Amino acid sequence: GAGVSQTPSNKVTEKGKYVELRCDPISGHTALYWYRQSLGQGPEFLIYFQGTGAADDSGLPNDRFFAVRPEGSVSTLKIQRTERGDSAVYLCASSLNALNEQFFGPGTRLTVL
Amino acid sequence: AQSVTQLDSQVPVFEEAPVELRCNYSSSVSVYLFWYVQYPNQGLQLLLKYLSGSTLVESINGFEAEFNKSQTSFHLRKPSVHISDTAEYFCAVITLSGGGADGLTFGKGTHLIIQP
Numbered sequence: 652g653a654g655v656s657q658t659p660s661n662k663v664t665e666k667g668k669y670v671e672l673r674c675d676p677i678s679g680h681t682a683l684y685w686y687r688q689s690l691g692q693g694p695e696f697l698i699y700f701q702g703t704g705a706a707d708d709s710g711l712p713n714d715r716f717f718a719v720r721p722e723g724s725v726s727t728l729k730i731q732r733t734e735r736g737d738s739a740v741y742l743c744a745s746s747l748n749a750l751n752e753q754f755f756g757p758g759t760r761l762t763v764l
Numbered sequence: 765a766q767s768v769t770q771l772d773s774q775v776p777v778f779e780e781a782p783v784e785l786r787c788n789y790s791s792s793v794s795v796y797l798f799w800y801v802q803y804p805n806q807g808l809q810l811l812l813k814y815l816s817g818s819t820l821v822e823s824i825n826g827f828e829a830e831f832n833k834s835q836t837s838f839h840l841r842k843p844s845v846h847i848s849d850t851a852e853y854f855c856a857v858i859t860l861s862g863g864g865a866d867g868l869t870f871g872k873g874t875h876l877i878i879q880p
Contacts, residue, residue: 684867686870693854694870744808752813753810753868755808755809758807
């Protein structure tokens with residue numbers, strides 16, 4: 652079956668611009684996670700959704716970052732006023748429910764010039 | 765808060781030699797433990813996991829890891845590596861008290877380099 656998909660695969664933007672990154676989880680998975688992976692580092696947790704609601708957004712670095720999952724399936728990570736330090740690979744993962752195996756998407760490589 | 769330490773950023777090994785990738789964690793509550801692998805130009809894949817029961821867990825491609833609660837370790841081992849094992853390996857934990865709501869905490873990763 653289809654895995655987790657993320658679009659776009661690459662995004663280049665200029666400092667100060669707004670970007671949206673999309674995640675399509677595996678069908679039927681109620682839990683959805685966003686992570687950020689900087690060069691040479693492991694993935695860093697950003698936010699977790701259980702259904703439509705954000706159960707934990709403690710990993711979001713600041714209020715420029717926001718994520719939604721309005722229908723409990725597709726999720727969008729939104730970054731306002733991008734900064735060069737936001738450059739990283741943004742990973743999405745989904746699981747049947749919390750504490751089950753997380754399946755990761757291929758990631759979106761964001762480059763802020 | 766929990767943390768994961770992978771002391772070795774790179775481990776070079778000759779083909780068919782044994783390898784051990786070290787992982788230590790810190791947590792005040794019970795955890796589930798995972799090893800993920802990232803092959804070149806591919807996404808993260810689960811290699812193996814410890815949830816409960818036997819402290820020795822195995823993967824389908826010959827890797828194994830042993831949960832040692834007293835040493836708070838979850839080292840990954842393989843008795844004989846192959847060129848195709850070249851990849852980045854990440855150790856990760858998730859706490860049980862959070863119900864999974866705090867996501868996975870990853871180590872920085874270990875790059876396994878297999879030399880012919």
